[in-house]
Amino acid sequence: MNSKIWLSSPHMSGNELKYVNEAFDTNWVAPLGPNVNQFEKELASYVGSGHCAALSSGTSAIHLALIMLGVGVGDEVICQSFTFSATANPIVYQGATPIFIDSESSTWNMDPELLEFAIKDRIVKGKKPKAILLVHLYGMPALMNEISAISNKYEIPIIEDAAEALGSTYNGKYCGSFGLMGVLSFNGNKIITTSGGGALLSQDSELIKRARFLSTQARDSAPHYQHSNIGYNYRMSNVVAGIGRGQLEVIEDRVEKRRAINQFYRSFLGKKEGILFHTEQEGMCSNYWLTSVLIDPSKTKGISRDSVRLSLEAENIESRPLWKPMHLQPVFSGAPAYSNGFSEHAFNIGLCLPSGSNLSEEEKCRIKEKLLTIFV
Numbered sequence: 001m002n003s004k005i006w007l008s009s010p011h012m013s014g015n016e017l018k019y020v021n022e023a024f025d026t027n028w029v030a031p032l033g034p035n036v037n038q039f040e041k042e043l044a045s046y047v048g049s050g051h052c053a054a055l056s057s058g059t060s061a062i063h064l065a066l067i068m069l070g071v072g073v074g075d076e077v078i079c080q081s082f083t084f085s086a087t088a089n090p091i092v093y094q095g096a097t098p099i100f101i102d103s104e105s106s107t108w109n110m111d112p113e114l115l116e117f118a119i120k121d122r123i124v125k126g127k128k129p130k131a132i133l134l135v136h137l138y139g140m141p142a143l144m145n146e147i148s149a150i151s152n153k154y155e156i157p158i159i160e161d162a163a164e165a166l167g168s169t170y171n172g173k174y175c176g177s178f179g180l181m182g183v184l185s186f187n188g189n190k191i192i193t194t195s196g197g198g199a200l201l202s203q204d205s206e207l208i209k210r211a212r213f214l215s216t217q218a219r220d221s222a223p224h225y226q227h228s229n230i231g232y233n234y235r236m237s238n239v240v241a242g243i244g245r246g247q248l249e250v251i252e253d254r255v256e257k258r259r260a261i262n263q264f265y266r267s268f269l270g271k272k273e274g275i276l277f278h279t280e281q282e283g284m285c286s287n288y289w290l291t292s293v294l295i296d297p298s299k300t301k302g303i304s305r306d307s308v309r310l311s312l313e314a315e316n317i318e319s320r321p322l323w324k325p326m327h328l329q330p331v332f333s334g335a336p337a338y339s340n341g342f343s344e345h346a347f348n349i350g351l352c353l354p355s356g357s358n359l360s361e362e363e364k365c366r367i368k369e370k371l372l373t374i375f376v
Contacts, residue, residue: 005367007318008189008290011358013250019242031216033238039245040199043184046248047166049177049201051208054236054244055215058163058185058198063090064211064234065159065181065200066131071096075130076122078156080110081325082343083135086185087161088326091133099129100327100337103346106281108292109142110134111340116150118338123154132158136165136175137323138352139191139258139289140278144170144178151179159183163198166191167255167287176201191254191289191357192247194240255287257357261364262288265353268368272375274299290352292322297349300375305351308374315370322350 019035028034036054044052055061071077073095079088081100091098101118104111115132122129132151134142151158158179162168165175166184176182182201186194200211213219218231236244262277269275276294280286297304305321312319324347327337354367 002316002366005317005354005359005363006356007320007352007354008356009358010188010193010195011254011356013246015249016243016246019245020239023239023242028238031235031237033241035238035241035245036236039236039241039248042245042248043199044201046251047174047176047182047184047201049174049182050203051201051205053200053208053211053215054241055198055200055211055234056236057086057196057234058161058183058187059086059090060215060232060234061183061198061200061211062087062133062159062161063093064214064232065183066090066094066096067214068181068207068210069131069157069159071130076127077131077133078115078118078129079133079326080135080137080161081327081337081339082108082137082323082346083161083326084323085326085329085331086163087133087135088332096130098326098332098335100325100332100335100339102325102327102337102339102341103137103343104143104340105342107140107142107284108137108278108342108346109140110147111342112143112146112150114338114340115147119150119154119156121338128154129156132156133161134158134179135161135163136168138278138292139165139168139287140280141165141168141170141175141284141286148178157181164190164289165287167251169285171283177203180204181207186244186247191258191287192244192251194236194244194247197236197240197244199236254357258288258355259286261355261357261359262291264364264368265291265293268372269293269375272300274303275375288355290355292350292352294346294349295351303374305349308351308371311374312367312370315366317367317370318354320352322347322352
């Protein structure tokens with residue numbers, strides 16, 4: 001059996017141990033410490049967000065963002081449907097209802113026209129949404145000019161889920177810096193990783209100060225343990241932050257390599273009938289975290305997404321269907337949804353191809369050889 005080719009595996013730089021060893025050498029293995037402080041500064045500087053709180057996951061960052069916006073039982077939050085469930089779950093943690101919005105076909109992200117229609121409709125129904133939770137899917141920037149204009153028009157703040165989009169830009173500005181708050185993830189398959197972890201970003205220093213307070217069990221300033229608020233154990237550890245510092249040093253290289261992998265696939269599949277690549281629009285620079293394609297069997301002589309996936313799997317090459325939209329998930333079956341059919345269509349025919357920045361030339365040759373036997 002050939003060795004496994006993963007969809008997106010961790011890619012260490014070699015510098016991570018320097019910062020991890022510093023934590024051990026100085027005995028800063030407690031939750032907070034110098035690595036956390038520096039990682040936050042370096043992330044905020046890189047993204048251009050002003051301020052940053054390093055947390056245990058991207059999910060915790062979304063949860064804290066909703067808490068700080070006062071989202072509670074009975075409230076509604078606009079949420080992109082075409083995403084991973086971690087985007088939507090924190091809405092339910094707060095007892096609120098997600099209002100799912102479908103995507104437009106150019107970026108595969110939240111459709112601005114549907115967004116405005118849904119906001120008007122929810123207001124007519126008596127509930128103005130408390131937030132707009134959008135996603136930059138697979139590293140592709142959303143249509144932020146249009147969405148930001150709607151956010152400002154209706155005075156509904158944006159929480160920007162940039163978990164997959166660190167290093168992507170829209171009109172020269174980094175994803176994660178557009179909304180009132182931005183969210184990053186450093187899970188093992190992301191473009192850089194801390195093994196597990198995330199961050200909350202904002203230009204508002206008070207929001208980040210509040211997030212740090214809530215994420216460390218909301219302990220009041222007192223010589224004893226006193227709590228006036230419900231808190232959470234959501235802070236990133238000093239050891240894990242050391243991994244992040246080493247990873248962040250090579251972020252530009254990782255983006256360049258992911259973009260090169262995207263071009264690698266386009267070089268031999270780009271002109272094949274029935275294969276449509278997820279493609280950046282004018283003013284966008286995607287990190288192409290995962291190279292994703294739509295495979296139309298009516299134009300590929302019957303070759304389908306699943307037949308490609310299973311053929312790759314037989315060669316021990318991992319690929320994955322696109323996210324199943326949230327409005328089609330059993331757990332969210334009762335949530336209101338504004339759909340145009342795009343995300344359902346994309347889910348049915350879409351596939352993510354192996355995209356790790358550590359793919360070797362030998363692995364790329366194996367992938368190419370197999371795909372060309374499928375798409376003759």
